[in-house]
Amino acid sequence: METTEPEANVTRIMLAVNESSIKGYPHASISSRGAFEWTIQKIVRSNTSGFKLLFLHVQAPHEDGFEGMDSIYAFPEDFKTMKHRDQTRGLHLLEYFVTRCHEIGVACEAWVKEGDPKEVICRQAKRMRPDLLVVGNRGLGPFQRVIAGTVSEFCVKHAECPVVSIKRSPGETPRDPVDD
């Protein structure tokens, strides 16, 4: 028989989640969903009262590069609209994970921050002190990694808590592996 454990005693797992980069696909990225499913299936398992998931989504305003920067800085109005649109998208993303947790019966919290994802994730991990940080990973080769950069590598190196990076399964890799 399982007893409900007090929150101070649960294992707190932070999941850094982001949106799909595939155009016309405004959902959680393949690797974020993979990291979440791995956490539920392999770690939480049936012990839903023993864990609490902390979802962090970091919005990078300049993610689109120069094109995005142009549209941000052309008129103050564009900046405002884009910021608002991004926040809505970010909230949809978190809503997905919070709903899934609710269905499964595991406690969770979710929040959005703005900035450079890798820096903000490490800063939030330092602040929240989770027992484990789970980050998705596109599983790119060394050459693709240099071009695309990887948030997971940075977190593994710099976060002060234990970090596990979950690679996308080969079957879920889109035509261009840089997409996610």
Next chain:
Amino acid sequence: METTEPEANVTRIMLAVNESSIKGYPHASISSRGAFEWTIQKIVRSNTSGFKLLFLHVQAPHEDGFEGMDSIYAFPEDFKTMKHRDQTRGLHLLEYFVTRCHEIGVACEAWVKEGDPKEVICRQAKRMRPDLLVVGNRGLGPFQRVIAGTVSEFCVKHAECPVVSIKRSPGETPRDPVDD
């Protein structure tokens, strides 16, 4: 009420464990014990039937550097004796973890391999396909790391399964942080 799950469905966690490098201290290293305790307290928790731990100890015959190599290669008899002594020590190490698992009630398996620890751990992880590989980490700074090398960094980079590296807590660090 918890049901006993069939083994095919348990989460298999591989733990790479080694001996303390502190002279006159023939036990599990501080970071190995830390990695084990973290796994039990933060991941397995009360769900002992949901997990199986796989302990791997890799013996590096040349670990002692030139001094060790001298004593190995002086006479064939020394080599044999040392190999035997190492195996005994390795078995003591595994006995410690297997006994702890038995007390806790979590299933486990343990084995010894010989070779370069980082290479052998990744090869065994590829063969065993655990759901998670847990490795201890002395938490050395960049300068100490260059001298001491780190098995955990290699595994994080090269193992084909998810890997988490557990740093030794500052309170458990011996006078010389390179010791473990």
